[in-house]
Amino acid sequence: MEILDRLIPSHVTPAAQWEQRFPARPLAEGAEVTRFAPSPTGFVHVGGILVALIAQSVAVSSGGVFILRVEDTDQSRYVEGAVEQLGRSLEYFGIIPDESVGSGAYGPYVQSERAGIYDSFVRVLLEQDSAYPCFCTSEELAELTARQQAAKAPSGYWGPWAACRSLTEQDVVARLDVGTPFVIRFRATSGDGEVRRVKFSDRVRGDIEMDDNRNDVVVRKTMGLPTYHLAHAVDDHLMRVTTVVRADEWLSSVPLHLQLFDALGFDAPQYAHIAPIVIMDGKSKRKLSKRKDPQANVDWYAESGYPVEGILCYLRGLANARLQDEPWQQVLSESLRLEECSNSGQLLDLAKLASICREVIADLPVEQSADRLLAWAQRRDPELAVQLAEDRHALLRVLSIEQTQPDRPRKDLATWGEFREKYGFLIPAAFTLVTDPADARFDPLDVELVRQMAAVVADGYKHDLDGREWFEQVRTAALSLGFSASVGEYKREPERFRGPLKVAANVIRVLLTGSTRSPDLYEASRVLGATEVFRRLASLA
Structure with a gap:
């Protein structure tokens, strides 16, 4: 005692x-x-x-x-x-x-606040000889490992390799009297070196049989934890x-x-x-690594602006595959079942995550989307936040573009972080005018034809038109410059035309949006307003 x-x-x-x-x-x-x-x-x-x-x-x-x-x-x-x-x-x-x-x-x-609780149960183990003090130094343990490797013996602190397992009371007292540091080791019930097997059931993996533990592991460290x-x-x-x-x-x-x-x-x-989340590394899979992969960090998803519902929906689909093809709202309401969890690594597919997130953002009410976008921008893109907050009405109009048809809502945003790239052109203060007619975004048209297309549309531009009439003025300008009315017409007689209508219309798209791909141009022009649209059309003059 x-x-x-x-x-x-x-x-x-x-x-x-x-x-x-x-x-x-x-x-x-x-x-x-x-x-x-x-x-x-x-x-x-x-x-x-x-x-x-x-x-x-x-x-x-x-x-x-x-x-x-x-x-x-x-x-x-x-x-x-x-x-x-x-x-x-x-x-x-x-x-x-x-x-x-x-x-x-x-x-x-x-746990660091529960040290007294653990000591109570360490004492229980010592009382029943299920644990013992070990005075081995780190150098002695390193030497033990080297000897085991030389002898081709299983590594660990067990059986004949456990130097302190059979210390006498006199040995223990002598070391305590001189203040030798010690840890407490658990006395493994199969620590004599004989290989035993143990069976248990796992809620994910079913019945498992494996080698029993033989190592006398440390249960209490030198500092008491x-x-x-x-x-x-x-x-x-x-x-x-x-x-x-x-x-x-x-x-x-x-x-x-x-x-x-x-x-x-x-x-x-x-x-x-x-099972762990894995990623493709070349042609093989490996665990998603804290050290190598930024997407291992949950903060990466928040900083990128993924809507939280989309991430949750995706992760729940990884947990139970039956949920992967269900609407995201239903996925979030379903209970997860341990018995349906896979026992093999689940592949992180950012393309699938993005697809789910596009659905989520498309389904959000415009007011809610605006609030989410502003909250994200205030944390991650303060300049954008200021620009958006200056005119909330304009922001709502931006987010409403191509959202008027409930059966085919816009699904181009997967993260709030993509807003600047895809819709930043709608913020005049953030937009850089396109002033070079030789810009590669106008390919394959030559410089003079780009200037002519911009000038014709700008000269006769009318803003207060409905969608059909607005596009008709672009079409009329293109036809007057020798472009075909359709791709089919151009393919049938390419020698007659300077190109198909869509190539000419691309000039207007680039001038207004800075990109060859954009949301509906007419809807975008409504957000920009007549003065800003004309300023951009006239930028090549």
Whole structure:
């Protein structure tokens, strides 16, 4: 008992008191308690948001509880601002936990604030000889690894390679007396070196059989904080988590975690390991990387201006393939099912994401689109925000272009970030006049013909016309200069004409919009107004 008290003082709260403080939850049968438990070691990965969405949906659809827990026991990898970005990201995606930092009866929900709880259960493991102190230095552990490699033995701290596993009480006391630093290791139940197999069921992957854990892993570090392995077992038990939804990188740790639950006398939760998001790298696939891929960072999507509904719809389709071809509004209302999650990597397809987002933006009321665009621009493009805010009526007219036909609304914006490129021409202060008739955007017309087309339209330009009449003045100008009335006519007798009508009309399109592709020119002219349209038509004079 003297040694035990020197390892974990006897005044720690008895484990039984924690059991009483955090009793079983009064939930209906079948209700599931899930958690999202990220580590603040960098920005939030979009794959983490996918896991959180699934975990939240499982809890909500069953009438259960969804918990946010911050797992910060690895202080050496803590990144300043990571917790704040986590909160910002979850709020952006509408993933609101039922319990989290500052709210909930089963907290604290930050692991570094729960050290006393973990010590109580480390003491339990020591009392029953399921754990022991280890005094090995980093140099000794490096030497151990080298000897194992030379002997072609499995790596790890186990069996005959576990130097401190069989220390006598006298050995332990002697080291404690001279103040030798120590960690606490879990005594693996199959740590004698014999290869054993363990079977368990995964909610995503079904029945699994794999090698049992034989490593005596560290459960309490030198500075007193637990490792992830012990902390998550204690927290999931005391928070009464029923289903652990997490990335599949943790699948190989399940045998160890099952041993820990068993040693502590806890009922193990159900596990559901979610396949990673992958991308194409050349002809092969690889995991979406925090280090290599900007689109791994959830902030990238917000900065680019993807509508949040589109991102959520896309991620939910990755989770359950049955949702991929459903209308986005329906996708957002459906519950996600663990049993329908794929056990192989889900390919990140930005083209598919953009397609969904175009549908979302096209379906938004114009007033709402204006509010969303302004909110994005105020954060990411302040100059654009000022220009848009000066005339909200004009902004609404811009966003209304080609939106008058409910069965065929405009679907050219996938992100708010594309607005400047595609509709910036409608903001006079941001538009650069086209003054060079040799500009490549006028190809294949020669310089003189470009000047003539612009001059003829400008000279007789009338603004207050309906759509048919407005385009007729462009058509009349083109015909007067020897262009054909149609592509078919030009193809039949190319020697008679200077080109098809659409080539001549492109001159007007470029002058008014700065692009060879644009929304409906007539609608654009209504937004620009007569004075601005004429100014642009006359820019080659």
